[in-house]
Amino acid sequence: MSENGDWSGPMKELIRSYNDPVEVPRDEMWAEIHARLGEEPGAEAEPGDDVSRDDAADATVVPISSARRHSWLRPTLAAAAILVIGVAVGRWSAIADPGLDGAGEVGSVAAGGEASGPSAGDTGAPFQLAAATYLAQTESLVTLFRADSRTGAVDPAVREWARALLTQTRVLMETKQAEEPGVQALLEDLELVLVQISQLPAEGDPRLDAEVEWIGEDIEAQAILPRVQAAQPQTPVYAGI
């Protein structure tokens, strides 16, 4: 490896052999693209038409997961939908990533312009609680991890907790609301942190200290805690450990 960290020698060649592409099926792919452009709403719109190309693209960009074609997955998707509503009526609209372009996404998530959210007693309250609990638990986990890392010993239970929250994070990432830039950025950063915590080497492993340090740096660099805190509702919720 060179002074700037670049690979050299046989290792460089081996790295470039990773997932070495096969021949490009150029014409077959073009036929499919051409057909899709012709059949999807908005693709044939003339300049000046009112058809929203963006909306049309959003409806087709993400490959239709086979999950959506399996009825047995409906309960899972229903659970995700509950979280979505919770997200929409909660404080997710307040999420803004100061590390991006500074353009706050306030109000862009709340469905139907209900940015103010439901009042107490609305049927949306349980959904708010679901999203708020996720955020509160994430904040507690990150806080606990930072405290543990200062003492040099990360409780094994923290790894398990991170795995559980990782699953919840990925459910949220599959929702429509997660395509909103601020929400997506926060969930991606949380996913990375949670993946790393959940995969921490065991106590005594020589890699442990470096891994803990990297995670700590990520938490600081991405301003994880302030962003999670900003996304939470004012009313405290049970964060359970």
Added chain:
Amino acid sequence: MNEVQEIQQAREGDELALRSLYDRHVDRVFRLAYRMAGDEDAAREYTQDAFVRAFQRLDQFEGRAAFSTWLHSITVSVCMNGLRKKKRMREREWGLEDVSDPGRMDPAATPHLKRRLHAAIDALPELYRTVFLLYDVEGYRHEEIAEMLDVAVGTSKARLSRARAQLRAALGDLAGEYA
């Protein structure tokens, strides 16, 4: 006709212009998708999705960056979304215990360096793996990667540094021996 003119004609629905843009960029897009997906069917799906998305959003291309950078940015986004969905599907079907880290395996169990290396790359967190693939495998510059992933250049460098460190740790003494 230069690319700017082609893009303008493609916006107006000129099929020859669309095909010309496709022909010029498809090799690199497919290559990138294949590197990320490691599977031909998935690479085809992501390549098609990326082009459909790009062609439907040509009005949003402002020309601040190169068209190729914009297109590759869409490709990376489509791939990452698709890979996340596949990963979640596996978790649902097999249970989290089995696939919490599908690519992760004990490097010592695979004696061949190439297999060990590729398994270690598979095991990287997705955001690290993406930067690693773009920089070390595909040869993009940090400025391009930052543009494509909508992150700071420093973030791209930090993720590459950590990806490399994790690979070195996973390969142990072999990394030094072969580098």
